[in-house]
Amino acid sequence: MHTPVSHFIEFVRRSPSAFHAVDEITRTLLERGFTPLSEQDAWSVAPGGRYFVTRNRSSVVAFAIPECGFAPFQIVASHSDSPTFKLKPAAEDEVCGQYVRLNVERYGGMIMSTWFDRPLSIAGRVLVRDGSRMLTRLVDLGRDAVLIPNMPIHFNREVNSGYNYNPQVDLLPLYGGGEARGSLMREIAKVLGVPEDAIASGDLFLYNRTPGSIWGASDEFFSCPRIDDLECAYTSLQAFLLAGCEGHINVFAVFDNEEVGSGSKQGADSTLLSDVLTRTAAALGASDSQTRAAIAASFMASADNAHAVHPNHPEKYDAQNRTFMNAGVVIKHNANQKYTTDAVSSAIFAAICERAGVPVQHFSNRSDILGGSTLGNIANTHASMNTVDIGLAQLAMHSCYETAGTADVDHMIRALTAFYETQITTRADGEFELG
Ligand code: CO
Secondary structure (H helix, E strand, O other): OOEEEEEEHHHOOOOOOOHHHHHHHHHHHHHHHHHHHOOOOOOOOOOOOOEEEEOOEEEEEEEEEOOOOOOOEEEEEEEOOOEEEEEEEEEEEOOOOOOOEEEEEOOOOOOOOHEOOOOOEEEEEEEEEEEOOOEEEEEOOOOOOEEEEEEHHHHOOOOOOOEEEEEOOOOOEEEHHHHHHHHHHHHHHHHOOOHHHHHEEEEEEEOOOOOOEEEEEOOEEEEEEOOOHHHHHHHHHHHHHHOOOOOOEEEEEEOHHHHOOOOOOOOOOHHHHHHHHHHHHOOOOHHHHHHHHHOOOOEEEEOOEEEEEOOOOOHHHHOOOOOOOOEEEEEOOOOOOOOOOOHHHHHHHHHHHHHHHOOEEEEOHHHHHHHOOHHHHHHHHOOOEEEEEEEOOOEOOOOOEEEOOOOOHHHHHHHHHHHHOOOEEEOOEEEEEOO
């Protein structure tokens, strides 16, 4: 089957870590003729050109310049990371002389109970020494390698009445029997084809090996790991590649570290996006004033998944502003600006979807529920512009096996293709024209 959903599930399978997701994206960009730029070099870009740049190999920004040259930007931003467990530097820990388990810590806010009793593996990046050089290599054990076993109910009678999991005690994965001591780094070196002592350090994470599944009475649902936020990264990439580009510079951005607050050198709270915008402007000959004018006239869609009403807890959702799977792109609203959406950006984005024939839904939290946050408002503190927060409605956010709507992958690709192809012209503060 080659529906957009099965392609997305395959993208997830090939993206076990943020590094692998960005690698997968840059491979596609290269195949499609994009030119890689390095942040460490001077940039030379030209009208009609298409480029991308990575930072830390876990964030990527790509852009397409129209034939007319320098112009305002239309940006879609999503994130490459998902909640998981990170291996500590010395990860192996022997228990009773009979087991080797791995010492891990939480990355982001996962639902811990979902990580038990399922085959897991390990992926990420390592730094490999080669003489005086240090090289980044991505690594994926690619097999069912570890598992976090539950306690038997006979020793934990309260497990079904709200057990308080301790991540330093309950969530450490089993890697092998006693004789496995010392074999983790040996296995990683073997997968990479390098001597074990060449591995200088690593950023290694657990991932869920359960394959994706399309299911339901009419195959209307699908489940797989990391739907938040690879679904938005994947669909925005497809739209970016499909869309023509006239009158504005289309930008596709995927940031790492959203799940831990975006405050890293490669996160949405870094200079990455503003560096790319200002360096592109400078390379196209724009003055500082022209650059600021273009950024002020730019528009961003912050794309991160949204909550579908849970079938067993509809009371947790706002009565009038609730969203469902397969019912279209979600525009997210929050009075305290956890979401950037306002009357301006909501009106513009909804109009674009309407013209593209894509259904739109509006989400607000119940006023007595705090809700989540995302990267749009954070990115806006570095490059400020009209921004809308959008996503696709999904269930079980931050489970290691999430669920979303089969029809929505196509909804988002069509909505964002229309967004990239629409000329949003600012006539005055608060006055716009869609071309
Ligand atoms: Co997210």
